[in-house]
Amino acid sequence: MSIWPTTAVNFRKYSGRISLAEKLYFKQLLSGVDFAPDDLLASQMVNFSYLVGDFETREAVAIDPAYDIAKIAQILEEDEMQLTGVLATHYHPDHVGGDMMGHQIEGVVEVCERFDVPIHANKAELPWIVRATGIASTSIVEHESADILKVGRQEIELIHTPGHTPGSQCFYVEGRLIAGDTLFLNGCGRTDLPGGDPDEMYISIHQRLAKISDDTILFPGHLYSPDPQASMGQVRQGNYVFRLNTKDAWMQMFNA
Numbered sequence: 001m002s003i004w005p006t007t008a009v010n011f012r013k014y015s016g017r018i019s020l021a022e023k024l025y026f027k028q029l030l031s032g033v034d035f036a037p038d039d040l041l042a043s044q045m046v047n048f049s050y051l052v053g054d055f056e057t058r059e060a061v062a063i064d065p066a067y068d069i070a071k072i073a074q075i076l077e078e079d080e081m082q083l084t085g086v087l088a089t090h091y092h093p094d095h096v097g098g099d100m101m102g103h104q105i106e107g108v109v110e111v112c113e114r115f116d117v118p119i120h121a122n123k124a125e126l127p128w129i130v131r132a133t134g135i136a137s138t139s140i141v142e143h144e145s146a147d148i149l150k151v152g153r154q155e156i157e158l159i160h161t162p163g164h165t166p167g168s169q170c171f172y173v174e175g176r177l178i179a180g181d182t183l184f185l186n187g188c189g190r191t192d193l194p195g196g197d198p199d200e201m202y203i204s205i206h207q208r209l210a211k212i213s214d215d216t217i218l219f220p221g222h223l224y225s226p227d228p229q230a231s232m233g234q235v236r237q238g239n240y241v242f243r244l245n246t247k248d249a250w251m252q253m254f255n256a
């Protein structure tokens with residue numbers, strides 16, 4: 001959850017993008033456009049949800065489904081994909097549902113009412129998700145960093161990247177990094193919200209994600225840039241957080 005200015009958005013570039021390459025099913029969906037079109041908060045927050053799966057086995061997971069679960073379910077149905085789970089990047093209501101500034105946002109609770117599927121979260125995020133959404137902790141499968149989740153024959157690596165929240169995690173699948181609010185094309189997630197930690201964010205950006213190659217495509221949790229995705233090489237060149245490459249410089253910016 002973070003409110004940043006959004007300007008010069010090019011809405012034509014992403015629109016429900018689907019990858020037909022080989023066996024990967026991959027959709028990047030924008031709130032207020034691809035789902036929840038009549039929800040002003042969804043339009044303002046410009047969240048991305050993702051659908052990732054195996055075209056051949058027709059299994060898919062939803063990453064950060066929120067605002068309009070019926071529409072996300074409809075997209076899966078139209079694509080003849082079966083939901084087998086949810087991956088949560090972090091606990092903020094614009095990613096997993098709950099109360100945000102007096103607005104009730106649909107999320108994992110509504111997914112579990114409609115589908116009998118588990119919610120996959122980092123173990124450090126579990127109590128935060130329970131508190132934010134009211135979901136039963138038994139609905140959540142706790143994960144460690146480097147866990148692999150299989151969706152059909154697709155393998156998704158879970159990478160723990162604390163800083164925005166204690167149990168924030170990114171997902172790596174076939175040359176794509178789905179980063180939630182850990183890393184945007186420009187900037188990174190806020191560290192001043194409950195559970196945020198600028199020290200941990202420094203380590204996440206400069207060390208925990210260092211193994212991600214430059215040709216990996218970054219898919220962020222919000223559309224805060226004109227483009228909806230970019231290569232990690234481009235992001236490392238253009239995103240100011242990669243220029244803050246000493247702890248002192250970082251803390252001056254984020255711990256002010």
Ligand SMILES: [Fe+2]
Binds near residue numbers: 001090092164189
């Ligand atoms: Fe967030």
